[in-house]
Amino acid sequence: MTEARIIRVAGAIAEARPLGEAALYELVEVGERRLLGEVIRLQDDIATIQVFEETSGLSLEEPVRRTGSSLTTALGPGLLGSILDGVGRPLEGLADRSGDFIAPGTTLPTLDPEARWSFAPTAATGATVAGGDVLGVVEERPGIMHRVLVPPGSAGRIADIQEGSFTVSDTIATFEDGSPLSLSHPWAIRERRPMRRRLPGDRPFITGQRVFDLLFPVVEGGSVAVPGGFGTGKTVIEQSLAKYAKADVMVYIGCGERGNEMAEVLHDFGRLTDPATGRPIMDRTILIVNTSNMPVAARDASVYLGMTFAEYYRDMGYHVAILADSLSRWAEALREIAARLQEMPGEEGYPTYLANRMSRLYERAGRVESEGTPSRTGAVTFISAVSPPGGDFAEPVTQASLRVVGALWALDARLAHQRQFPAVDWDTSYSLYAEASASWFSEEGGADWRKLRAETIRLLQRDRELREIAGLVGVDALEDDDRLVLEGARIAREFLIGQNAFHPHDAFSSVSKTYHLARLLWEFMRTGTGALEQGVAFEKLDLAGVRVAFGAVKTAAPDDLDALIVEAERTIADMEVA
Amino acid sequence: MKPLEAPMARTYAGAASAAGPLLFVRSTRRAKLGEWVRIEGAGQRNRRGQVIDVGNEITVIQVFEETLGLRPAEATITLTGETATTLVGKDLLGRALSGTGAPLDGLPASIGEARLPIWGAPINPVRRQHPSDFIETGVTAIDGMNTLVRGQKLPVFSGPGLPGVELAADIVENARPARGEPFAVVFAAVGITERETQTFVSRFRESEVMERTVLFLNQASDPTIERLLTPRVALTTAEHLAFTHGIHVLVVTADITHYAEALREVAAAREEIPGRRGYPGYMYTDLATLFERAGVLKDSPGSVTQVPVVTLPDDDITHPIPDLTGYITEGQIVLSRELHQRGVYPPVDVLPSLSRLMNAGIGKEHTVAEHREWADQLYAIYARGREAKLMAAIVGSEGLAPGDRRALEFVDAFEKELIHQGGVRRSLPDTIRIGWSLLQTLPRDELTRISDATWGARTGGTDAGKSS
Known part of the structure; x- marks a missing residue:
């Protein structure tokens, strides 16, 4: 058979012939340097290939080899704590091979082939098992049990299963038909992993950000779009969630973003500890890093890779959060490749299948009952930053996101300019999960959680109306009770929904702190209104003292929180005597 | 795996057609993507180009010189077997060079230390050091309010008639590292006017900064397509000074708007599907391959810092050029027409300005505690x-x-x-x-x-x- 050869190269796209036998999405090796590529179109005997590495220097007539499988990753112990590029190669390993700058044409396995893992079987010889059943466990990181699953689609009677220390490719068990099982199995990243059934989400994903937990909550298994123009703080939000939010496993996808930011993530994540467990956060984190100057086709792959890892840990019964920054760069990669293929463009030059691809991706999030025994429920929460051009949300990526997500955290440049962070626009943001999560918050935070949430929203809305009026007539022309609303809303913006991501005790807000700050605000409004009704002049209220008290609670260390709350209550109760 | 054989130069007589800055050549054997091309012909001046699309039937060459008067049928086209390179070395300091590195100062060409490909390679993110060292620019609105940090890319958003390029020149002249470490400036002029060029060259010569500066000058009258090379030639020079010689290099590029327009011109000539306002859909990725070349490496003493100047068409910050730039860079210094009209210089509006890396570069260890x-x-x-x-x-x-x-x-x-x-x-x-x-x-x-x-x-x- 004739060897396939390159007949065209343009940007990230190559064409080769004859490759009529290849399958769509089959992985191929392109050129003498064996660059990784994927077949994305077949026409007669010509295959169109998107190349995941830099194509500069590829020439006509270089060979193209088939691999027989599609873009696949190995799933097994050792994923946690790893730092991978968009196609799953460990970046440390790449640096060992090619130094400070990335050179194309390096093949490296995702999982360390040498590492040994201590495997304790839970399934017994003679048992009949099928896809998703737990064979045993490996303690992947201290306290994190990696459940070794029968790969989806396989089944049989266990002829032999061994306890001991194994690499990811060693045989740990054999079926009666002789087929071996190991600690890892391959999975094609563009395919969703099977599950038994989807479950409704009813447990909130605790973000530790008051504006989200209180006003725009998301449930475990939910999906959120976070659009915002540049400088509105998308990345700081994604990073804060990755650092502090409550999930068993975090998958952080830096997709087409800044190299220095990724350096910061690597630096910070390496030394931070999870407030809940006291362990390094890298123990629960998988980082996928494909900066904006890395090959564009790998940007497309990076998102599916992260989703596949998330589903894998979900199948073990864990709650996994995916933080993607940013989905717009992924969509732009699709657009760039579609343009090279001279496909008919849709809106803004994006391919017509953009919305379809995006909703299929978002829909891989969810809370599910996994396949197999023992029965397990897990969830994938998907939070993706979106970077709308010019900060204008009427663009295809934002709009396609809004059709499928359950919550919108809209970031606003005006707020960011006022240094109101997180710069979440409370007028346009929404959450469809508020009711589903309210019961949990009422139990864990305080019984009046729903009321406090509604009161805070009402205060902020009233504030907006009043500020429009004040803009026309001046603040001094307002009635005293309206000025109290303005003051309450200012406290809400600065101390309740405003949060300093760089303050050690403010970066993460416990459910209890969030609850009490909302309650103190309500107390302030109630006490203030009462005082005004009794004829106390607005000027007589000790607002400066109240603000100091709120500030103290906001930045309180966990041990001082209770005392400072009591002090703030006292300050509020006494504010009219000043 | 056998090493990639270095293909030899191959010469073809006559191109099939030409359109704008592009030349279309039939059946080139083993043409390489990115390959450097010489275009010659009797009675025609020599031109240089680069392969941007290789195909069995047609190979597309982007021509860096003016194509006015080019007769495709009579041209001799040589595929050199090499990709675009530039001469790098410490002896470039103090020189004024063209947008592609030819001497403009009347002195003989530098000897240099190496020829390096200008397209660069992405820095492996795990080898990046997070930037944290202050650079003093001598400009209050930057040093005090939006601090520049080594390894950062911080653009100046100017407007037509606003002194963005002047501010950039001030920075070239006044910038110095915090502790007197080795420091150099690479100034890449992209499509700036003759008047501006003269101002800078004489200014830099008169002050004592010329000996630590390399100037690359692609002027407005130079070929548009050459503008796609100039920033990369400058960055390759800067990377070499930074990571081979351990120098802290500040790269000032003015004006990115001209660069983006050249990019659009090529895209239009290739009949590509246009994105917003006719700019190609890959402009984000393309700009990223420039700006992301800023950085600090873990085991290397030098650094590359970038201050690109972007002229906002019609003062519109949502225009694709500043918009995409802002998504890649680590903040922006925004100039205000109102301040300029009131005689404030530099007319920096600090409210929309931002340095994302400021926190890492200030405080007791770097500037002042408060x-x-x-x-x-x-x-x-x-x-x-x-x-x-x-x-x-x-x-x-x-x-x-x-x-x-x-x-x-x-x-x-x-x-x-x-x-x-x-x-x-x-x-x-x-x-x-x-x-x-x-x-x-x-x-x-x-x-x-x-x-x-x-x-x-x-x-x-x-x-x-x-x-x-």
């Missing part, structure tokens, strides 16, 4: 004053609350005394001192961002700032 509080406080009062100004336009300043009235007065002082500095270099200690003297005109209880400790240290120990 830098963050100082900047936040100035920012907060200025922001309040600007809002009060809008309100005062409606209700009159008498209708304002006393705090708002004070903030309104502060706006004027802030712009005239702190932001305005003429063309004079101002050291960071002077910047901090002037800021304090402005703040100390306000009642203590309005300085909510200043902690008691900072205030005590300020007013208790020395009161020099207040009296001077």
